[in-house]
Amino acid sequence: MSQPKSQALPQSIDDTLALLQGADYVADRALATVLFLSLRMERPLFLEGEAGVGKTEIAKVLASALGRRLIRLQCYEGLDVASAVYEWNYAAQMIEIRMEEATGHVDRNVMEKNVFSEKYLIRRPILDALSGKDGKAPVLLIDELDRTDEAFEAFLLEILSDFQVTVPELGTIRAEEAPIVIITSNRTREIHDALKRRCLYHWVDYPDAVRELEIVTRKVPEANKRLSQEVVGFIQRLRQVDLFKAPGVAETIDWASALTELDKIALDPETVSDTIGVLLKYQDDIARIEQGEGRRLLDEVRAELSDAG
Structure with missing residues (x-):
């Protein structure tokens, strides 16, 4: 499949907002600002926030919108x-060595130079990202960095500072053009300050009701308007309940899609109970909602919508 044609980087915050909205990503101005600065300054963007708020999607949308x-x-x-940067194709190297030995003319220096060449280098994601050409540098998504250990964080410092990596047998490999780097973390542990200093930072929060409704409208356009309003109102209140894991935007979209598949045009207690597994993935959370909390939230949503119109 051919790569889409690369697009010019946005020249302003408004251009960045339009770029994201054109790809159906509903961003606030704060996010558009830090993303614009990251692109202009060629600095990695570190996105932190709860799981499911759309951090990973930002990198996907950016790559699609820019044709990268x-x-x-x-x-x-x-x-x-x-696994992350590079490794050598040991099997192919061994075959090369055996073939050299079979000729009977073995020059160890020449053999070493041959087997430790680009031909046998396997480029993993990070090294691959440093191989982009001028005007076509890829978007490198380092997703859920908080799952790794501090040793791997330390290794990333050279890459994020100078966009280069050292392969002992080949020397230092530098990017012709710096990749666009997006790093995400669900904050299951703190990321070291040394890495954060090399990045611009943004906390991606849950959207407010207006923005979340716009997201549902864009992502599930076939959903009934009243249903979309009730879904968003219910989830906004659900996030205020003391749950083990509150639903993210991804669950909002999934729930609206599921209810639309069931031909629902509005919420009712039975429907909430039957489909709550789309929103919540822990039994204790589900039990709490089914024991009356869900009905209370739904009553509040209906009352608010009635008052509004």
């Missing part, structure tokens, strides 16, 4: 350099 390749490094406990 998205390279995603999904972080996990135990992530190492071989």
Whole structure:
């Protein structure tokens, strides 16, 4: 599949807002501002917030809107350099060595130079992101950095400061053009200050009711207007309840889609109970809503909508 044509970077905050909205991402001005500055200053953008508020989606939308390749490094406990940056194709290297030895003319210096060449280098996401050409640098998404350990964070410092990585056998590999770097964290642990200093920072919060309704309208346009209003009102109140895990924007969209699939045009207690597993993923949270909390929230939403019109 051919890559989409690269688009020019936005030249203002308003351009950045329009870029995001054109890709159906409803952002506030604060996010558009820090994203614009990140692009202009060629600084990584560190996005922190609860799971499901749309941090990862920002990188996806940015890559799509700019016509850039998205390279995603999904972080996990135990992530190492071989998986994130590069490794050598040891099997192919061994075949090369055996073939050299079979000729009977083995020059160890030449052999070492041959086997530790670009031909046998496997580029993992980070090194791949440093290989972009002028005007076509990819978007590098380092997703859920808080899942890794501090040793991996330390390794990232050189990359985020100078957009380069050192491969001992080849030397330092520098990006021709710095990739657009988006780093996300769900804040399951604190990220070290040394890494944060190399980035611009933004806390991605849950949207207010007006913005969340606009998101639902854009993402689930077939949903009944009244249903969308009730869904957003219910979830806005649900997030104020002391739950183990409050639903994110992704769950809002999923719930509106699920209710639309069921041909619902409004919420009722039975429907909330039957579909609550779309919103909540922990049994204690579900039990609390089913024991009367859900009905109370729904009554509040209906009363508010009635008063409004």
